[in-house]
Amino acid sequence: MSQLSVKHLLGIEQITISDIELIFENARYFKEVLQRPLLRKVPTLRGVTIANLFFENSTRTRISFELAEKRLSADVVNFSAAASSVKKGETLLDTVNNILAMKVDMLVMRHPSPGAHHFLSQHIDVSIINAGDGTHEHPTQALLDCFSLQEKLGSLKGKKIAIIGDIMHSRVALSNIFCLQKLGAKVTVCGPPTLVPKPIHLLNVQVSHNLRETLQWCDAANILRIQLERQDIQYFPSLREYALFYGVDKPMLDSLQKEIVIMHPGPINRGVEISSDVADSEHSIILQQVEHGVAIRMAVLFLLAGGIDEVEN
Numbered sequence: 200m201s202q203l204s205v206k207h208l209l210g211i212e213q214i215t216i217s218d219i220e221l222i223f224e225n226a227r228y229f230k231e232v233l234q235r236p237l238l239r240k241v242p243t244l245r246g247v248t249i250a251n252l253f254f255e256n257s258t259r260t261r262i263s264f265e266l267a268e269k270r271l272s273a274d275v276v277n278f279s280a281a282a283s284s285v286k287k288g289e290t291l292l293d294t295v296n297n298i299l300a301m302k303v304d305m306l307v308m309r310h311p312s313p314g315a316h317h318f319l320s321q322h323i324d325v326s327i328i329n330a331g332d333g334t335h336e337h338p339t340q341a342l343l344d345c346f347s348l349q350e351k352l353g354s355l356k357g358k359k360i361a362i363i364g365d366i367m368h369s370r371v372a373l374s375n376i377f378c379l380q381k382l383g384a385k386v387t388v389c390g391p392p393t394l395v396p397k398p399i400h401l402l403n404v405q406v407s408h409n410l411r412e413t414l415q416w417c418d419a420a421n422i423l424r425i426q427l428e429r430q431d432i433q434y435f436p437s438l439r440e441y442a443l444f445y446g447v448d449k450p451m452l453d454s455l456q457k458e459i460v461i462m463h464p465g466p467i468n469r470g471v472e473i474s475s476d477v478a479d480s481e482h483s484i485i486l487q488q489v490e491h492g493v494a495i496r497m498a499v500l501f502l503l504a505g506g507i508d509e510v511e512n
């Protein structure tokens with residue numbers, strides 16, 4: 200199989216295990232291209248124009264997509280809502296249709312509204328990649344997280360992975376749960392009761408509110424940021440108290456006397472959900488996750504643009 204089963208990457212929920220394996224197979228090839236000392240570029244998407252539409256802030260995802268597109272030799276247009284006519288009241292669909300009228304071939308979009316990409320996909324002809332839709336999904340983050348874990352641990356079948364922190368507001372949590380389970384991993388979500396949605400057990404994950412027990416159980420811990428910007432009420436008394444009960448620090452890890460792979464999608468709140476000596480430790484693969492993000496996004500762009508038949512190396 201050399202093509203994805205989907206036209207758009209809206210979420211991990213809609214893609215198959217074979218899709219994930221195909222993306223990883225291509226990402227391994229692109230990782231090798233990116234590690235070349237010179238000429239970290241292929242002509243694969245020459246002549247293809249891709250627009251990156253960011254209606255929400257981003258550092259890693261926006262730069263990673265732009266680099267992936269440029270490494271594939273695509274033409275790139277960047278759109279930021281803050282400096283656009285969205286500020287004058289233009290609708291999402293009008294904005295996108297105007298951009299597509301300028302002969303754009305693919306869209307990458309981050310939007311604060313869950314489902315914005317599903318809506319657009321019903322009204323446009325070009326492929327759209329979800330770079331994060333509110334609290335819903337962030338599929339390329341989950342793909343790069345699982346790819347990084349596989350590179351570190353081998354097959355994820357039966358591996359125990361904890362997702363720790365603000366589960367309620369995290370699109371990374373939901374996409375990771377779908378991706379990890381499709382790859383055969385066991386998942387525990389851990390956080391304060393107010394930040395773990397009650398129906399989450401319907402996704403066949405274990406739920407814990409005890410950080411020590413969760414860390415004792417897992418092979419790897421994906422530690423999430425407290426998303427204060429999405430919290431309309433106060434879900435815990437103070438950041439200080441959160442750090443005390445749910446912050447992962449070195450004394451806690453040392454006391455477990457076991458090896459745990461430490462992950463974080465970024466941006467990190469040092470001293471809140473993770474201490475600096477853990478984030479910067481030899482157990483952390485945080486920067487490898489970022490590095491793999493470019494290869495994963497190259498793979499997704501390449502496959503959605505038409506797959507193996509079109510490739511020129």
Ligand code: CP
Nearest residue numbers: 257258259260464465
């Ligand atoms: N991980 C992630 O989505 O980071 P950015 O918000 O900086 O893109």
